[in-house]
Amino acid sequence: MKLFGLKNCDTCRKALKALLDAGRQPDFHDVRVDGVTKAYLTKWARAAGWQALLNTRSTTWRGLADKDKAGVDEKKAIALMEKHPALIKRPVIEAGGEVTVGWTKDVQDMLLK
Secondary structure: EEEOOOOHHHHHHHHHHHHHHHOOOOOOEOOOOOOOOOOOOOOHHHHHOOOHHHHOOOOOHHHHHHHHHHHOOOOHHHHHHHHOOEEOOOEEEEEOOOEEOOOOOOHHHHHHO
């Protein structure tokens, strides 16, 4: 299991703690420090949908120029997330061939069983 996020993100910390408490040993990957490849972003966008992956509620998104936010499609979203990893909705968890985005009740139920 791999958990992709930011070390200072409260949601990522909650997810990591819950997984560890459940006896899971996720490999944590900080997308800002370690970076994230276009290949990963493409895989996640195909699995979860680029709209779910792109965090348009983030401070980073609000700080982008209007031209960068206009006309976003999958290709542009992936390029933006590659350049600004904080735009990735967190955490992204790869487990058992599945990709989940966020730490919703459904994700928790699936991964903590």
